[in-house]
Amino acid sequence: MSMLFDAIIIGSGPAGVSAAFPLVEAGLRVLMVDGGQKASVEPPTQDFLTWRHKDINQFERMVGKGFYALHGSKEVTPKMRIPALSYVFADFENRNQIESLEFAAIGSLSTGGLSNAWGCGVSQYSESELSNFPFAASELTFSYSAIAQRIGISGGGDDDLQNYLGLNDGSQPPIALDKLNEHLYKYYLQKKISEPNNSAFLLGRSRVAILSQNKNGRLACNLSSNCLWGCSRKSLYSAADEIPNLLKFENFTFVPGFIVSDLKPDNSHWQILGSDILGQKNEFFIGKKILLAAGTIASTRIALAAMDYRQKVRILSCPTAAFLLWLPKFLGSACNLGLGTAQLSYQVKLKGGIVGFGSTLSTTGIPRSELSKRLPLKTPNSFALLKNLLPSCLIGNLFLPGQLSNANAVLLANGKLHIEHTPNELIPSLMSQVKKILSINFKKFGAIMMPSSFSIGAPGSDIHYSGTLPMKRDPRSGECHANGELANLKNVHVVDASCLPYLSEKPHTLTVMANADRIAREIAKYHPS
Amino acid sequence: MKIAVTGPNGYIGTNFIKIANFLGHEIIYLSRSAPVFGAVWIPYNLNDSSPPVLPPDVDFILHLAYRPDQEKITLIKDELESIEFILSAANKVNARVIYLSSQTAKIDSVSEYGKKKWELEQLVIKSGNIAIRPGLVFGGDPKGLFLQLINTLRKQSFLPCFIPVPQIQPIHVEDLCNCILKVMELQNSSTKIFYFGKEYPVSFTKFMQFLAKIYLHKTMLLIPMPAAVVLWVTQQLKNKWSKSAQLASLLTLPPMNTQASLSEINYQLKPLASTSTLEYQSSRELLQEGLIIYSYITKKRPALYSLRKYVRLIKTMKGGLPLLLPKYFTYLPILLCAYDRFNEKILWVQALNWRINSSSLLIEASTKSTTELLKIKNNSFFRASISISAILLKELFLRALGMIVRQITPSLPPRSWGESL
Numbered sequence: 008m009s010m011l012f013d014a015i016i017i018g019s020g021p022a023g024v025s026a027a028f029p030l031v032e033a034g035l036r037v038l039m040v041d042g043g044q045k046a047s048v049e050p051p052t053q054d055f056l057t058w059r060h061k062d063i064n065q066f067e068r069m070v071g072k073g074f075y076a077l078h079g080s081k082e083v084t085p086k087m088r089i090p091a092l093s094y095v096f097a098d099f100e101n102r103n104q105i106e107s108l109e110f111a112a113i114g115s116l117s118t119g120g121l122s123n124a125w126g127c128g129v130s131q132y133s134e135s136e137l138s139n140f141p142f143a144a145s146e147l148t149f150s151y152s153a154i155a156q157r158i159g160i161s162g163g164g165d166d167d168l169q170n171y172l173g174l175n176d177g178s179q180p181p182i183a184l185d186k187l188n189e190h191l192y193k194y195y196l197q198k199k200i201s202e203p204n205n206s207a208f209l210l211g212r213s214r215v216a217i218l219s220q221n222k223n224g225r226l227a228c229n230l231s232s233n234c235l236w237g238c239s240r241k242s243l244y245s246a247a248d249e250i251p252n253l254l255k256f257e258n259f260t261f262v263p264g265f266i267v268s269d270l271k272p273d274n275s276h277w278q279i280l281g282s283d284i285l286g287q288k289n290e291f292f293i294g295k296k297i298l299l300a301a302g303t304i305a306s307t308r309i310a311l312a313a314m315d316y317r318q319k320v321r322i323l324s325c326p327t328a329a330f331l332l333w334l335p336k337f338l339g340s341a342c343n344l345g346l347g348t349a350q351l352s353y354q355v356k357l358k359g360g361i362v363g364f365g366s367t368l369s370t371t372g373i374p375r376s377e378l379s380k381r382l383p384l385k386t387p388n389s390f391a392l393l394k395n396l397l398p399s400c401l402i403g404n405l406f407l408p409g410q411l412s413n414a415n416a417v418l419l420a421n422g423k424l425h426i427e428h429t430p431n432e433l434i435p436s437l438m439s440q441v442k443k444i445l446s447i448n449f450k451k452f453g454a455i456m457m458p459s460s461f462s463i464g465a466p467g468s469d470i471h472y473s474g475t476l477p478m479k480r481d482p483r484s485g486e487c488h489a490n491g492e493l494a495n496l497k498n499v500h501v502v503d504a505s506c507l508p509y510l511s512e513k514p515h516t517l518t519v520m521a522n523a524d525r526i527a528r529e530i531a532k533y534h535p536s
Numbered sequence: 537m538k539i540a541v542t543g544p545n546g547y548i549g550t551n552f553i554k555i556a557n558f559l560g561h562e563i564i565y566l567s568r569s570a571p572v573f574g575a576v577w578i579p580y581n582l583n584d585s586s587p588p589v590l591p592p593d594v595d596f597i598l599h600l601a602y603r604p605d606q607e608k609i610t611l612i613k614d615e616l617e618s619i620e621f622i623l624s625a626a627n628k629v630n631a632r633v634i635y636l637s638s639q640t641a642k643i644d645s646v647s648e649y650g651k652k653k654w655e656l657e658q659l660v661i662k663s664g665n666i667a668i669r670p671g672l673v674f675g676g677d678p679k680g681l682f683l684q685l686i687n688t689l690r691k692q693s694f695l696p697c698f699i700p701v702p703q704i705q706p707i708h709v710e711d712l713c714n715c716i717l718k719v720m721e722l723q724n725s726s727t728k729i730f731y732f733g734k735e736y737p738v739s740f741t742k743f744m745q746f747l748a749k750i751y752l753h754k755t756m757l758l759i760p761m762p763a764a765v766v767l768w769v770t771q772q773l774k775n776k777w778s779k780s781a782q783l784a785s786l787l788t789l790p791p792m793n794t795q796a797s798l799s800e801i802n803y804q805l806k807p808l809a810s811t812s813t814l815e816y817q818s819s820r821e822l823l824q825e826g827l828i829i830y831s832y833i834t835k836k837r838p839a840l841y842s843l844r845k846y847v848r849l850i851k852t853m854k855g856g857l858p859l860l861l862p863k864y865f866t867y868l869p870i871l872l873c874a875y876d877r878f879n880e881k882i883l884w885v886q887a888l889n890w891r892i893n894s895s896s897l898l899i900e901a902s903t904k905s906t907t908e909l910l911k912i913k914n915n916s917f918f919r920a921s922i923s924i925s926a927i928l929l930k931e932l933f934l935r936a937l938g939m940i941v942r943q944i945t946p947s948l949p950p951r952s953w954g955e956s957l
Contacts, residue, residue, distance in 0.1 A: 059906045066845075069901035074849055077894045339920035341911045375909045376896035384927075385876050385934045386833050386892050390909060391927045395920050398911050 012038040012260070013534065015279055015294035017267050017309065020120025022503035023300035024249045025154060025520040026527040031256040033531035038292055039253070042102070042116025043264030043284060046123070048091040050237025054229075054344050055372045068236065069374065084468060085377045086124045087113075091237045095123045102266055102284065103305045107426040110324075110414050111467035114302040116284065118263050119247025121302060121470065126234075126348045127216040127243050128366065128514035129160050131173030139509035141480040141489040142525075150521035150528070152177060158244045158520075161219040167199075168211030171354050172513065179219045181212045182228050185345030185369050187334050187401055192351055194452035207356045208448040213349035213366050216244035216517070223252075232372040234347025243348070265290065270297060270313040270499065277498060296498045296530065298491075300523065303472040303505040307416055308424035310476055310505070314495055316485050319417045322426065323409030323474035323510035324467055326434050328441070330403050331460035332367065332449055337399035347372045355405070355444050363441050364512040365405035370397045383459070401454070405441055406469060407434070409510025414466060416475060428466040438463055471515055473504035491526040502526050537720060538594050540564040540631070542580060542622065543601030544571060547680030548636060548673065552598065552713040559717065564594065566601070587621035587628075594631045596720050597622055599660075619656050623663050633665040634716060639705070639733065639789055641669060661728040666719060669792065670712050671705030671733025674747065682709070689748045694757040695741055702740040703791060705733030711805045718801035730797040734805060737791045746808065807856070821858040822847040828861055829895045832869035832876070834908065838899075845898055850891070859888055860950040873934040874941035875948065884949035 013035035016023045023039060030037045048068065051058045058065060070076045071090025086092055099114040100106065115121045131151055137144035155174055163169075163178030184192060195210045218227045225248065226240035234243060241248055253259045267281040273293050280291045299306040307320065349366030356362055370378075375393050382389040414428040438461075446456040478487045482494035491500035502523040504515065511518075539556060543549045544565045553563050565571040566580035566588055580588045582601055590597070599622050602615065619635070626633045637657045640650035657667040674682045689695075707715075715732045719725075741758065748754045798805065826846030830838035850856055865871050875888050899905055906912075942948075 056906075056910065056912070059910065060903055063903055065903065066898075066901045070897060074853060074894075076897060077849070077853065335917075338924075339915045339917045341914045374897065374900055376893065376900045379896060380893045383877070384931050385873050385938075386896060387835065388927050388931045388934065390833070390896070391930075392924065394909055394911050395923050395927070 010036075010293075011276065012036050012292065012294040014038070014296040014298055014530065015040065015277070015292055016298045016300055016502075017041075017279065018120060018300035018302060018306070018503065019118050019246060019250060019261075019263070020115065020300060020302060020503070021122045021246045021516055021520045022523040023120070023298070024246045024253065025523040026298050026300060026502045027253050027259065028157070029524060029527040029531050031253060031259045034258060035531060035534065036258045036260075037256075038260045038262065038294060040262045040265040040267065040279070040281070040292070041118050041120070042266055044094040044097055044115070044117035045263075046091065046094050046117075046237070048237070050091065050239040051231075051233055052239045054231035055233050055236070055347075056342060056344060084470070085373065086235065088377070089235060092124045095121065098284070099305075102286070103301075104268075104308060104423045105304055105426065106419075106423050107467070108428070109466060110322075110426050110428040111465055111470070112304055112426050113467070113470050114304045116266065117247070118250060119245045122244060122246040122516070125216075125244070125516065126366075126514075128349050128352070129155075129174060129214045129216050129517040130171075130364075130511070130513040130515075132509075132511055132513075132515075132518050133171070133173075136509055136511050141478050141508070147518070147521050147525055150524040151517065154517060154520045154524055157249075158216050159218050159222045159225070160214060160216050160517075162212040162214040164212065166211035167209040168214075168352060168354060171209065172211070172214045172352065174214045174517075178214070179222075182215070182217060182219045182346050182350075183230060184350050185230075185343055185371075186340075187337055187343075187369070187399070188345075188350040188367055190334060190336065191367065191401070191449075191452050191454055198451050205448070207444055209354045210351055210452075211353075213352040214514075215349060217346070217348065218242045228346060230345050232344045232347050232369065235372050262292075265292075267301065267309055270309060270496075296500065296534070298527070298530075299499065299501045299505070300503045302503060303475060304416070304424065304426070306501060306503050306505045307475040308418065310493060310496070310499070310501060311416075311418040311424065311485075312422060313499065314485065314493065317418055318485065319415040320475045320485060322412070322414040322416050322472050323507070324412040324414055325406040325409050325469040325471045325510065325512055326411050326431070326438070326466075327407070327464035327469040328405045328438055329462060329464065330405075330442070330445070331457040332401045332403050332454040333396065333457055334399050334401070334454050336453055338396070340398050342371045342398045343369075344371060345369050353445075355441055357437060357440050357444070361408065361411075361437065362512055363405050363407050363437075364514075365403055365445075367401045367403050370400050370402055373402070381462075400457070403445070403449075403456075405445070406471070406512045407437060407441075408512045409471060409473060411437070412466065426467075430466075434463070471504075471510060473507040473510045473515065473519075475505045476501045477508035478506045479508065490529050491522075500526055500530065537596060538562040538564065538591070539720070540566050540578070540590055540594050540597045542566040542597065542599050545569070546600055547677075547682060548709060548712065549600050550679065551676040551709045552600075552716060555710065555713045556717060561717070564591070566597075582615065582618040584618070584621065587625035590625055590629050590631065592629050594626075594629050597626045597631055597633045598716065599633055599635045615652065615656060616659065619659055623659065623665065626665070627663075633660060633663075634719060635660040635665065635667045636716075637667045637669045637729075639669050639671050639731075639792055641667075657729065666728060666730065668716060668719065668730045668732060671707050671792070671794070672743070673709050673712055674706055676709035678751075685744070685747060686751055689744065689752055689754070689756065692756070693754075694759045695744050695748070697741045697758040697760045703737035704740050704743060704789075705735075705737050705791060705794060706743055706808065707733045708806060708808075711803075715798075715801060715803055718803050722801060725800065727797070727800060730800075731792045731794045732797060733792065733794045734808070735795050735798070738808075819847055821860075822850050822856065824863075824866060825850075825859055825861055825891075826895070828865045828869045828872060829892055830899060832872040833892065833896060833899060834905075842898070842902070846895060849894060849898065854887070854891075859884065859891065862945065862947060870934070870937070871941050871945075874938040874945070876938075878938070878942075882949055 014037050016039045019041035075090045076088040095115050095117045105112050134144045161179040162181045163174040169175050220227050228242040264283050265281050267279050269280045271278045276293050277297045278291045278293050282289045352366045379389040413431045416426045419425050442461045484495050486494050487501050487506045491502050491506050493499045504519045544567050565577045568581050571577050638653045641653035641657050642650050643654050645651045660667050678686050748756045823843050826843040875885050
C-alpha cells in the first residue's frame with residue numbers, strides 16, 4: 008500500500024487500457040483499479056437458433072436469477088435486460104453516487120467497462136471534427152492506427168463511407184452480410200450507377216471492432232447471431248480481454264474491485280480513496296499522476312468533487328432513434344443467422360450541415376417479447392405477426408451529433424452527481440427530416456420503413472456521453488489541457504470521453520481510445536520512469 | 537438476551553415469546569397466572585403494591601401488559617403507578633425497558649386510550665427508556681383487536697366503505713416482534729420512540745377486505761358510509777364492543793413516518809400478502825391467473841411447471857397479489873383481449889399488461905416456444921401474406937370482442953384494485 012505509483016489509472020474500459028499500454032511500455036509503474044464486476048454467465052457456445060431449440064436451461068440466459076430481465080423493464084436498451092450482461096451495469100448509479108432525472112445515466116463497474124456490452128461500431132473523426140480539439144488532427148493519426156492494429160477491426164475499405172468513417176488501411180476484410188443486408192447493399196450499388204448524385208444518403212459497410220480473421224487468441228466471427236447474448240469466440244472487442252496482456256508487464260499492477268470515492272492531494276502526489284464493491288474495506292493508493300478513465304459519468308463526479316467545482320457542466324450525448332425496415336422480397340423466408348450488430352452503415356445529410364449516422368442490424372437474435380410489446384396489436388397477434396414478418400425485417404438506428412443534446416451535470420452538496428436533461432426543441436424537426444430521407448432512400452433499395460416504427464430514444468440512451476471536462480487550448484476551471492490534465496488539478500489527467508470537446512454522430516469509442524493513447528504517450532515522454 | 541415480558545399471554549406477548557424463544561433468547565414471564573410448565577415465571581400484577589424483583593442478569597423488560605378496558609375508572613392512575621414500578625424494577629438490575637405504546641398516543645388524542653398511552657410513553661422516555669408505537673397489528677394467533685376484527689368480519693357480509701377513507705399503517709405481528717428484537721440489539725442509539733408500520737398508509741376498507749379474503753376466504757360487499765357516522769356509532773358501542781375506542785382512535789390518525797425507524801434497525805417489513813394462509817390461497821389464485829394469461833398468449837394449455845414460474849414471479853415481484861380475474865376466464869382466456877393493450881391509466885390494467893408482457897418473456901424463454909415464435913422454414917411470399925392478412929383480421933375481431941367484453945364484465949377492473957395494498 009505504501010508503494011508509490013508513477014501513474015494510477017481509474018477504470019479498465021477502452022480508455023483505461025489504451026492509456027495503460029504506452030505507459031507500461033515506457034517502463035512507468037502503473038496501477039489500474041476498477042469496479043471488478045465479472046460475468047457470471049458463460050456465453051452460449053452454439054449459434055442462436057440452435058441454443059434456442061436445444062438449451063433446456065435457456066430460462067437462465069433469457070430471464071435470469073430473480074427474474075433479472077423483468078426488473079426495470081423500461082430501461083433504455085435491451086442489453087440491460089440480458090442476464091449475462093447484468094454485471095456490466097450492476098450497481099453503477101448507486102456505488103458511483105449518481106442520480107439522474109429524465110436521463111439514462113449508464114456506466115459500468117465491470118472489468119472492461121461498457122465495452123463488454125458494446126455494439127463495436129468504430130470510426131475515425133474527420134479533420135473538421137478534430138478542429139474542435141486543441142491539437143493538430145495529425146497528432147491522432149498514429150494513435151488511431153496503433154489502436155486499430157491492437158484491437159482488430161473489420162469492414163474498412165473502398166466504399167461510399169471510406170472518407171466518412173475512415174479506417175480503411177489495416178482493416179480486416181468485412182464480415183459477411185446476411186441475405187437481407189446483402190440485397191439492400193446490392194440495390195444501393197445498382198441505384199448509385201443510375202443516380203450518381205445522391206449525396207444526402209450514403210451507404211457502406213459498417214466499421215466494427217469485430218474480427219473476421221483470428222487474432223491473438225480471439226477467433227473470427229462465425230455468424231452465430233449471439234452478439235447480444237455474449238460471444239464465446241471473443242470476436243467482439245472487450246477491453247477486459249486486454250488485461251492479461253497488460254499483466255505480462257512487471258511494472259503493471261491491477262486491483263479489481265476498488266471503487267474510487269475521492270482524490271486527495273498527498274504532499275506532491277495524489278491519493279485515491281475507495282472501497283470494495285460492498286462499500287467496505289476502505290483503502291487508498293498513492294500515485295504521482297492520476298488518469299481518470301472511469302467512464303464519463305463516474306470520472307466527472309470524481310473530478311468535480313476533487314476540484315470542489317459546483318457549477319453545472321454540460322454532457323454531450325447523441326440524440327438517437329430506431330426504426331424497423333421491411334424488405335417485402337423476403338416475406339415468407341425463415342430466420343437466418345449472421346452478425347448481430349451493425350452490418351451496413353449510412354450517412355444522412357440534413358439541412359444546416361447536420362449529419363446523421365446509423366446502421367442496420369439483424370432481428371434474429373432479439374427476444375420477440377422485446378419487440379412484441381412495442382406493436383399496437385393484441386399480444387397473441389403481435390407474436391404471430393412477428394413470426395411471419397420479422398425474418399424479412401431489419402432494425403435501423405440513427406445518431407445525431409452530441410452538440411444537439413441538452414443535458415447537464417452538477418455536483419450536489421451530498422457529493423452525488425445530479426444529471427438533468429432539458430429537451431432541445433430542434434430535435435423533433437431534425438428527426439422528422441431524417442425519417443423522411445431514410446424512408447425515401449430505403450424505399451429505392453427495396454426496403455420499407457414500417458409505419459409508426461420510427462421512435463426517438465430516451466435522452467441518454469445512446470450511452471455516448473462525453474465532453475463534461477473538455478480539452479481546450481486555454482482551459483478554464485473545469486476544463487482540460489490538450490494533454491488531458493485538468494486546468495486546476497495538476498497531474499490529474501482525464502483520458503476517457505469526458506475530455507472530448509466534440510461528440511460526433513459517428514461511433515466515438517475509437518477516438519476515445521486513440522486520444523487516451525495519445526495522452527499516455529505524451530505523459531510517458533515527459534515523465535520517464 | 538434475557539428478556540422479562542409483562543403481558544406474556546396477550547396477543548403480542550404470545551407471538552413475541554414464540555419468536556424470541558426460537559431465536560434462543562431467554563424469557564421471564566411476568567404475569568398473574570403461571571405459564572406453561574418449564575418457563576421462568578415471576579408472579580406479577582399491574583395492581584401489585586411494590587415493584588417486581590428481577591434476577592440481576594435481565595437485559596430488557598418488554599412491557600406489554602395493560603389494564604383491560606372494563607376497569608377503566610381507576611385506570612390512568614393505576615397504570616402510571618404500575619409503569620413506575622416497572623421502571624424502578626429495571627433500574628435496580630440495570631435493565632432497559634421497552635414499552636409498547638400505540639400509534640394513537642397523542643397529548644390531545646380524541647380517545648382516553650390515546651391520551652393514556654401518551655402519558656405512559658412520557659414517563660418511559662424521560663427515564664431513558666424506549667417506547668415503540670406500532671400501527672394496526674394483525675396476523676399470527678388471533679387475539680386482542682385483531683381477533684375482534686376477524687370476528688366482526690366473520691359475522692358481517694358487508695363492509696362500511698368509509699368516506700373519507702381512513703388510512704392505517706398495518707404491521708404483521710411477526711414483523712413487530714422482529715422489530716422489537718432488533719431495537720433491543722441496537723447499540724448507541726439515541727432514538728426514544730420507534731414507529732413501526734407499513735411505510736405508506738393503506739385504506740382501512742381495503743385492509744379489512746384483505747383480512748376477510750385471506751383469513752376467512754370471504755369477499756365483502758362495500759357499503760359507502762360517512763366516517764363521521766361510524767365514529768359516532770363506535771362511541772355508542774364503547775361498552776358493548778370493548779375495542780371500539782382503540783379502533784376509533786386509530787381511524788382518526790395522521791400517518792406516522794416509519795421509514796426512519798425501520799432503516800435504523802435495518803429491517804424490511806414483509807409485503808402484506810406473505811402470511812401463510814395467504815400463501816396457499818394466492819398460489820391457487822395465481823396458478824389460475826397464470827393459466828388464463830398463458831393460454832391467452834399461446835392458445836394452448838400450459839404445463840404446470842411453467843405456471844409455477846409465473847406464481848413465483850408474481851410472488852417475488854408483485855407481492856403475490858392476484859388480479860382477481862373471473863373464474864370463467866379459465867374456459868375462455870380469449871376474453872382477456874378486453875384489457876390487453878387497453879387504456880393504461882388504470883392501475884389494474886397496468887398490472888395486467890405488465891403480467892402479460894412478463895409472461896411473454898417467460899413463455900419465450902423455453903425450447904418449446906422456439907418453433908412457435910421463430911420462423912424456421914421458408915415458405916412462399918403468398919402464404920406469408922395470407923397468414924399476415926389472417927392475423928390482421930383476427931386483430932379486428934379481438935378488438936370488437938374486447939369492446940363487448942368490457943361492457944358485460946362490470947366486475948372488471950375489480951374495485952378492490954382501485955388502490956393496491
